[in-house]
Amino acid sequence: MSIDLTQFESLSFDCYGTLIDWEAGIAAVIGPWARRHNPEMTDEEALVAYSENEAAVLREAPGTLYPDALREAFRRTGDALGYPVTDDEADALGTSVPDWPAFPDSQDALTRLKKHYQLIILSNVNREGFAASNRRLGVEFDEIITAEDVGSYKPNPANFDALATRVEEIGQTGRLLHVAQSLFHDHAPRKAIGVPGVWINRRHDRPGWGATPDPRSDVAVDAEYPSMAAFADAVDEAFSA
Known part of the structure; x- marks a missing residue:
C-alpha cells in the first residue's frame, strides 16, 4: 500500500477521532x-x-x-x-x-503539514463546537465545513458532496487527499466520490471500534498510519526526497 504524498495540494480532515480525542x-x-x-x-x-x-x-x-x-x-x-x-x-x-482534548501530536503534525498543503476541516459538529476545538489545535485551517453548514452528518453523502463542491470552487479538484480515523463516518463515503484517503488508525493497538460504529464491511484506504505524527513524518520524507 503506497501513495505519492507529493501529488496532492489539499488535505481534508475529520476532526473528532483524528485530531481531537473524542x-x-x-x-x-x-x-x-x-x-x-x-x-x-x-x-x-x-x-x-x-x-x-x-x-x-x-x-x-x-x-x-x-x-x-x-x-x-x-x-x-x-x-x-x-x-x-x-x-x-x-x-x-x-x-x-x-x-475534549487534542491528541498530543495533532498541533505539531498540522503545523508541519501546512507547509505543504491547504488544510480543510470536514467535521461532524456545529460551528461553535469546532471553534473551541480549533483553539486547542492552534492551526488556521484554509476551509472549514461543519455538519451545521451542510445540514447533515457524516456518513451522509451530502457532507462529502459539500466538500467536493468547495474543493472545486477553490480549484483543487483531483488534488485532494482525505485524512481520517473513522472508516464508518469518513472512508466509506469519501470512497464513493472518488477521493483517495489516508487512515489515521488511532486504535491500532486496541481491538474493537470504541466510539466509532463498526463499518460492517471492508473499506479500502490508500495509506494507513498509526498517528498524525507518523503521517506528518511520511509527508516530510516524501517532500524532502
Missing part, C-alpha cells in the same frame, strides 16, 4: 455515569454502547445541532443499558466538546 472526551462523562450504575463497566464498554446510539441520532435527525445530538444519544444509551440519564448528566455531555 473517545477521551465522551468517556470522561459517560464512564463515571456508567460505573455509578455498574461498577464493572469499563470506559470501552460504555463507548461501544454509546456509539450506535449517536450514529442513529445523527442519521435520524440531521438538522439537530451536535450538542443536542449528544444529549439525545446519551439518553438513548441509558435506555439501552437500563440506567437513567438525568437532564444534568445529558447536559454534561452536550456541553463537553470544548473540553
